[in-house]
Every structure is written in C-alpha cells, then in structure tokens.
Amino acid sequence: MKALVHAGKTGMEGLAYRDFEKPEPGAGEVRVKLKIAGLNHRELIILERHKETEPPLVMGSDGAGVIDAIGEGVAGVKAGDEVIINPGVGWKEKSDAPPPGFDIIGHPFQGTFGEYIVIPAENALPKPSFLTWEEAGVVAVAGLTAYRVLFTRAKIGEGMKILIPGIGGGVATLMLQMAKAAGATVYVTSRSEEKCKSALDLGADKAFNSDNDWAEELGGEKMDVVIESVGAATFNKSLSQLRPGGTIVTFGASAGDVVDFNLRSFFYGQYNLLGSTLGSGEELGEMLKFIERHGVRPVIDRMFALEEYKEAFDRIEKAEQLGKIGFIIE
Incomplete structure (x- = not known):
C-alpha cells in the first residue's frame, strides 16, 4: 500500500510518501480501507517524538473508511461497514484520567496516513450518516478533545461565560460551536482578522485581536471558564480574565509548555486549574450524539492528496488553517 511513513530521521526529513507493507488483521481486529484522514497538531509533535532508531511509523490519528477484512473472533462489525476510527486505544469508559x-x-x-489500517474492532464506530466522508474523517480527535474539555472537565452549561484564546484550529472551532450549542456566551481571540470574522460567523459573541488589551476588550467582564491551548504565551493573560472561583482548562502548549504564575494570587482567587487530553470511547459516542442533535459540523479548512503532505504540514505548522486539514486517501 501507499502510506506517509516516518523513519530514519527526526522531523520532516524523516517523512516520506512511499510503499509500505499492507497490514493483516489479527484476532479481535479489523482492517479499514481509508477514504479520509485528518491532520492534527499532534503530528508535529510526533515528528520529533518518533526517533530514528524506532521502526518505521505510519503517522495519523484521525480517519474514516470502509472495513474490508476482519480477524478471528470479531462480532458486531463486518466487511463493507462504513466506519470512523476511535483514535484512543485502551480507554473505554469515562474516568478522571486515562487508565x-x-x-x-x-x-x-501505526496510523491513518495510508491506504489501510488495522485497529481493534471496538475502535471502529459506525460512520454517522449526517457527516460527509470529509467531516467524518477529521472529527474524532478534535471533537473528542473539545467535548471532554467542555463537558467532562469544565462542566460548562447555559449562561456561562467562556473564553477561547487562539481560535482557528480544529479543536477550538468545534469547541466554539459546542459551547454555543450548550447555551454559553463565548469570546475568542486571534491575531488574524480573518479568523476573528470567521469565528463571529460560527456564533462567537465577541472576537478580538490577541495582541489587544484583553480586559479592555472584554469590558471588565470576568469569565467562568477559560480554555487554554496556546501555552506560555497566553496563560497568565488567560488566568487574569477568570472570575474568583473560575476554571482554566489546558489541553495544549503550542507556544511554550513551561509557565510561571503567582501561586498566592491563584489560591486567594480560589481558581481551578484542570488538564485534559483526548477522551474515552464513551465520550466519543456522547460527542457524536451531541453534534448530531445540535447540527454541529467540523469546519473543513483544506483537503490535500496524501502526496501533498509537505504543503499540509507547512500549513498547520504556521497555524494558517481555520478548522480541520484532511488528506484524501482514495
């Protein structure tokens, strides 16, 4: 099969579109012939995390396609089923942290950036009929991350005030739509005027330039929840916008992962600091039901052929995208 494989060197130099052995399903597994795969910021991290001494790796965590082979003992799914892939292995039920x-x-x-992938049968979920193939192939990682942050961790609800710094990526755009569907008031920031405008079109109550004075832009209003994925560059600005007793949830650190903040001010403010990453299979099912019920769809930025991977990776590394970037596999 053809696949996007990382091997031999760290970083982009180790990435190549080439022939790779077609996998065969074992007991309890299925093979999926992929139609769409989604590119996430996680892949930029994996480019450095996967070392040259490790076996060749097909990258990619998001995908959707059709089951074309099943292993021994598999029940409940069959060849020909249209499925999306649960990217998390070994986390079935909602819990405080992954097991x-x-x-x-x-x-x-091995991941989704190839023509075929073998996964545990339980990780193949029926493709929601309300989503296109493009949407289904990019929704799992971003949608699951957003859902757990908002509802399992932050426990947002109607009337709450939410701030999402750095709008633009797939998680943030889905988070905006989900929070609005739940009845929250949502504020967002971006250095891009175009992304601010698009966020307003998606339902944001206010969108402003990240370089401006946040307190002034918010008119002195304090937030119930701030969702942090930028990291060191914005963490203290985010923290300063919380009401006493408010909650900050962090799930990313694209602009630095080491933060200094005033601990005394933090505990006097009775603030809550929560971490989150991806989510369970149970939450993925809840997320899919939620977005169907509320008509939420992932925003598609651009679709690329898999051999155009350099352009796709460059786009996400420069944070030029609004919504999700995907690969067309067939």
Missing part, C-alpha cells in the same frame, strides 16, 4: 496502557493511534501504533 494504564492507554495510547493513541499514529504513535506508538
């Missing part, structure tokens, strides 16, 4: 042994497709397991 021991939890991992994500695309590292250390």
